[in-house]
Amino acid sequence: MFASKLISNSTAAGRKSSAFVATYDVAVGRNSYFSTPTTRRNSTTPTTTTIDSSGFDKIGCVGLGLMGHGICQVAATSGVHSKIIAFEQEQRFLDSGNDRILKSIDKLVEKGKLTLDDANDAMGRTEFTTDMDALRDVDLVVEAVIENIDLKKDLYTSLGEICKPETIFASNTSSLSIGEMAAFSGRPDRFLGVHFFNPVQLMKVVEVIKTDDTDPIVLEKGLKWVEEIGKVSVLCGDTPGFIVNRILVPMLMQSMSLIDRKDASVKDIDVAMKLGCGHPMGPLHLADYIGLDTCYFIVSGWMEKYPDESDFFIPACLQANIEAGNLGRKTGKGFYHWEGEKRGDPVY
Ligand SMILES: NC(=O)c1ccc[n+]([C@@H]2O[C@H](COP(=O)([O-])OP(=O)(O)OC[C@H]3O[C@@H](n4cnc5c(N)ncnc54)[C@H](O)[C@@H]3O)[C@@H](O)[C@H]2O)c1
Numbered sequence: 133m134f135a136s137k138l139i140s141n142s143t144a145a146g147r148k149s150s151a152f153v154a155t156y157d158v159a160v161g162r163n164s165y166f167s168t169p170t171t172r173r174n175s176t177t178p179t180t181t182t183i184d185s186s187g188f189d190k191i192g193c194v195g196l197g198l199m200g201h202g203i204c205q206v207a208a209t210s211g212v213h214s215k216i217i218a219f220e221q222e223q224r225f226l227d228s229g230n231d232r233i234l235k236s237i238d239k240l241v242e243k244g245k246l247t248l249d250d251a252n253d254a255m256g257r258t259e260f261t262t263d264m265d266a267l268r269d270v271d272l273v274v275e276a277v278i279e280n281i282d283l284k285k286d287l288y289t290s291l292g293e294i295c296k297p298e299t300i301f302a303s304n305t306s307s308l309s310i311g312e313m314a315a316f317s318g319r320p321d322r323f324l325g326v327h328f329f330n331p332v333q334l335m336k337v338v339e340v341i342k343t344d345d346t347d348p349i350v351l352e353k354g355l356k357w358v359e360e361i362g363k364v365s366v367l368c369g370d371t372p373g374f375i376v377n378r379i380l381v382p383m384l385m386q387s388m389s390l391i392d393r394k395d396a397s398v399k400d401i402d403v404a405m406k407l408g409c410g411h412p413m414g415p416l417h418l419a420d421y422i423g424l425d426t427c428y429f430i431v432s433g434w435m436e437k438y439p440d441e442s443d444f445f446i447p448a449c450l451q452a453n454i455e456a457g458n459l460g461r462k463t464g465k466g467f468y469h470w471e472g473e474k475r476g477d478p479v480y
Pocket residue numbers: 194195196197198199200219220221225275276277278279283287304305306307327328329330
């Protein structure tokens with residue numbers, strides 16, 4: 133418990149894009165979420181709490197990439213599980229996930245944020261495997277494999293056959309429908325979304341997503357688990373982008389529309405949103421930081437699936453940047469010039 137508190141409370145070295153989202157969870161504390169009568173009337177909010185703990189003794193983490201290794205680490209250092217089964221299909225990816233966790237835990241020990249004993253306990257509780265059968269009797273599977281619906285459908289079909297009937301599945305997807313994946317698991321009532329933010333070790337908020345089929349107790353367990361591993365849960369229905377990205381991404385598109393219409397400059401849009409809304413980073417700076425290809429990919433997917441939603445559109449300047457291969461920070465040019473992590477002058 134001690135270790136997870138230190139990790140998740142750390143504000144030291146977060147990436148800039150994370151800092152933007154971090155302001156969000158300050159305003160939406162779990163206590164206030166559940167204590168106001170207005171939010172209680174919200175159809176997604178459980179009206180009563182009937183459990184003291186998630187009861188997740190043994191959990192599985194499937195996929196140990198950027199997000200999965202962080203989720204596995206935070207779960208392991210929280211000390212609330214007797215066993216964490218860390219699964220990747222291929223040995224080389226398993227080894228690199230294991231390495232990432234070790235390096236991150238080492239840093240915490242070096243900085244005095246985790247004791248050596250706690251670090252050893254966390255690693256001792258974690259079993260790294262390429263054998264999916266090891267997930268058979270876990271209480272919760274958290275999935276963080278690449279964002280590909282066909283791959284996830286295959287995975288959930290297999291997990292649905294292998295895991296005990298009581299096992300709850302939770303996907304960390306950013307953009308796919310939780311309900312669609314739940315249908316392939318053979319247990320739609322025991323299926324949730326748990327959307328962590330990058331870097332998992334630092335970012336406090338986790339969006340917990342329910343579908344119409346999610347059993348209320350399963351939802352409560354999911355919310356409770358998020359708290360147990362030291363994070364703040366917010367609840368959302370199965371809607372594109374959930375809360376954060378549904379608000380954030382259309383805002384990025386609107387800021388690009390101002391550029392298309394020549395209503396304002398890149399610099400002035402970013403200054404306006406920083407000083408006018410208190411955002412730590414302007415929207416065009418943030419779009420460059422996230423990657424213009426990622427922004428494009430998210431909105432294109434939404435447009436295809438929800439053609440009547442007027443918030444989902446691709447501004448001409450985004451399209452032009454994509455076609456020119458200007459993807460923001462990662463290519464050195466987008467709405468700004470970049471030198472590595474250092475932002476230069478606006479292009480427009
Ligand atoms: N990158 C982000 O900032 C971010 C933020 C929130 C949520 N997400 C979501 O998290 C999920 C993972 O994203 P990521 O950025 O960590 O991707 P990643 O590519 O870094 O990691 C994915 C991992 O999944 C593994 N994998 C693929 N198929 C597998 C299988 N069948 N079984 C086990 N492991 C398998 C890969 O080997 C890889 O290690 C996605 O659904 C993504 O939408 C990403």
